Amino acid sequence: xxxxxxxxxxxxxxxxxxxxxxxxxxxxxxxxxxxxxxxxxxxxxxxxxxxxxxxxxxxxxxxxxxxxxxxxxxxxxxxxxxxxxxxxxxxxxxxxxxxxxxxxxxxxxxxxxxxxxxxxxxxxxxxxxxxxxxxxxxxxxxxxxxxx
Ligand SMILES: [Fe+2]
Ligand SMILES: [Fe+2]
Numbered sequence: 559x560x561x562x563x564x565x566x567x568x569x570x571x572x573x574x575x576x577x578x579x580x581x582x583x584x585x586x587x588x589x590x591x592x593x594x595x596x597x598x599x600x601x602x603x604x605x606x607x608x609x610x611x612x613x614x615x616x617x618x619x620x621x622x623x624x625x626x627x628x629x630x631x632x633x634x635x636x637x638x639x640x641x642x643x644x645x646x647x648x649x650x651x652x653x654x655x656x657x658x659x660x661x662x663x664x665x666x667x668x669x670x671x672x673x674x675x676x677x678x679x680x681x682x683x684x685x686x687x688x689x690x691x692x693x694x695x696x697x698x699x700x701x702x703x704x705x706x
Contacts, residue, residue: 567631567680573672574633577624577681580665584621585639587658588614593644594651602648606702613695620688627681652703659696666692 591614625635645651666689673681
């Protein structure tokens with residue numbers, strides 16, 4: 559167990575590590591979607607550019623919220639994103655984005671389970687809200703994939 563002075567809730571190193579995985583992933587997709595927003599082209603791209611930009615901003619807010627929680631619990635948030643993949647065309651981009659959203663959904667369900675087991679209700683609550691948005695993103699990207 560990690561002990562932080564002043565923090566009422568104390569959690570395991572395992573949970574702190576998962577939270578840092580989440581921070582790294584959120585930073586990755588924030589940049590990834592923003593650069594995809596910049597590089598989307600053609601008529602199809604025109605219709606979804608602003609959607610990608612708004613999702614990118616949501617991911618940055620996730621990164622910040624998760625990092626704040628991690629720091630409160632005694633962890634140090636990583637500054638390294640997981641590898642960013644922009645893609646050379648719309649199909650490549652969306653294929654990767656669907657993969658990243660399903661990865662986030664799997665990880666966040668795991669975090670909710672661990673947090674609940676450790677009595678960290680606040681982290682579980684935080685990730686329930688984020689999970690809902692990741693499911694929306696996943697839905698958006700799978701719908702876009704059908705149009706390509
Ligand atoms: Fe996110
Ligand atoms: Fe997302």
